[in-house]
Amino acid sequence: MSILSSEKILVANVPVSPQHYIDGKRVNSANSFEVISPIDETSLGSVAAGGADEVHAAVAAAKRAFPEWAALGPKGRGVYLRRLADVIESHIEELAIVETTNNGSLLEASRLRVMKRGAHNIRFFAEWAEKLEGECWESNGVQYQVKYQPTGVSALITPWNAPFMLTTWKVGPALAAGNTIVIKPPEWAPFTCSLLADFAEEAGLPPGVLNVVQGIGEEAGAALTQHPDVARISFTGSSETGRIIGKVAAERVVPVSFELGGKSPLVVFADSNFDLAVRTAVGQYDNAGQVCLAGTRILVQEEIADTFLEALKNAANNLILGDPRKPETNVGPLITREHMERVKGFVERAKAEGATVAYGGNVSEDVGGLYFEPTLFVDIPAHAEILKEEVFGPVLTLQTFRTEEEAIAMANDTEYGLAATVFTGCEERAARVGSAIHAGTVWINTFFARDLKAPFGGSKKSGIGREGGNWSFEFFCDITTISSRVGSFTKK
Structure with a gap:
């Protein structure tokens, strides 16, 4: 050397x-x-x-x-x-x-x-x-x-x-x-x-x-x-x-x-703050979807699903895909040609399995070779790979549910458990659903809130251990217990 x-x-x-x-x-x-x-x-x-x-x-x-x-x-x-x-x-x-x-x-x-x-x-x-x-x-x-x-x-x-x-x-x-x-x-x-x-x-x-x-x-x-x-x-x-x-x-x-990795749910109940939920959903395209915490599986209660889908389409259409150095850009490139091919593979297999592209689904060649359009799949077969595996690109899925119990079951229907996001106007429901979802972090009516005093980490396939506050030091330290008989010392 x-x-x-x-x-x-x-x-x-x-x-x-x-x-x-x-x-x-x-x-x-x-x-x-x-x-x-x-x-x-x-x-x-x-x-x-x-x-x-x-x-x-x-x-x-x-x-x-x-x-x-x-x-x-x-x-x-x-x-x-x-x-x-x-x-x-x-x-x-x-x-x-x-x-x-x-x-x-x-x-x-x-x-x-x-x-x-x-x-x-x-x-x-x-x-x-x-x-x-x-x-x-x-x-x-x-x-x-x-x-x-x-x-x-x-x-x-x-x-x-x-x-x-x-x-x-x-x-x-x-x-x-x-x-x-x-x-x-x-x-x-x-x-x-x-x-x-x-x-x-x-x-x-x-x-x-x-x-x-x-x-x-x-x-x-x-x-x-x-x-x-x-x-x-x-x-x-x-x-x-x-x-x-x-x-x-x-x-x-x-x-x-x-x-x-993560395959996090973003659950939207009919009584939620609709505009905030839509803004948060379209925000999952941040960093071209290359975020482990991203709520890529959007679950929407049936009675608002059609309206939510239209609002999400409109919000996605307003996103600017392009040079990340420009302040007006919302979505930048994927990291490498290799990763681009991986994301394209997920999209093509989802189409082949019968999922419907609501918008996007293609490389944006006029912008550059590594720029993939923000993409949303709907009408997805329950067995589809796109619902199971982490894409790590600007690709979301949207499914609907009827009841709270069904929403919880769908949210937990994954081998991952890094994070989850829930939107609801009911405090009691927030407590029930937040406790029932198996994830290291559950955000209620917010997203990406991160205080370093709080534990952070994944459940299931999403990780081992927690970071933050005492939890970080419990990992990076050897913790020793010193036990002394009281009154056994004759000198100080």
Whole structure:
């Protein structure tokens, strides 16, 4: 491996290092891979492709840095993490344009919300760790105390649809807990994670505390999850990849936290706020449908179904499909040619199985090769694949129900359980339905509300574990119970 600390490429005129970041240094690899912008399918440059050697170096660096980082305690680590959050906030504009150029997400959303959330993630967990004292109580003459202890090196593997925000979601609690980390960015969108390494250096994080190894999942990702010195694995991505990682982790009895796929229901009762429900339904096309939380299965009560369908059609017709850098754009491109073919395959198979296209259903060739029209299927056979599997594209289905019981049964008729959204004007019904749906998060008359104090994660095929508040630290920490006989000490 050779150190190339000064070589950078320009991504939307922002200098970004294409190298790994290991032990406080930029490190190159013998191999590389090309990164393509989904906006126009042009090359953004080649980045270093890591494998077992780079992963070993990064984990070794993190292991060396761990004792000193852990010994700082929550307050000492908080100084560095608050500084990191400040650095992120000073680079919002660069982060936003780089991520949009890299993964095709809407620039306005990145600038106004998503990148700021990255700084919030870091700062929130730094502050929460300082409050995490652990419980203490006395029972039958014995005093019990619960301690949250750092565990060692954490492997953080992040997805391409919101790489910076979802990386900081893991980085914040892992570092605040006292662990050191190795990040494996998504190969389709690695650049904002590379910038995060620069920000960590600017914030003064000690070498080895935060490391970034770029590469293909089957190479860098596999080497990282198999490494014997990794104490925790946090992964966000597909259920299929989650199963592979889970098998490897099980062999070494390494705790895992998985946020996986979704096939979430969006349930609309006749007594709901109709306009709000329609706006929320059409909002599921956000990020070209490349959102694991998206309510892609729209379930509407029969008496309002026809009116709802017409309103949804009108709302979808007003969406602008195009360049995500333009403020008027509502729906941008799919991430890669490979992913486009996957989405097209789902649409074609749905048609072949007898589902009816209410609108959309085609690639928008006049806009570009990776732009797929917002699409809605109706009159779908109950056995159809489109109702069962995650498409991860701008494709929704609409079904109708008669009763509350039928709505609950349809909402739960999936192997996934990441999220659900329910619209109703009845508070009692909201409580009943919200409790009956099997999902990690159920939103009532709102969507995408996310407070970091609340637990977040998936049920069933959608994941293992919860993130947020104490739940994050229960994963990233070893929890120790210290039991002492009261009155047994003769000295202080």
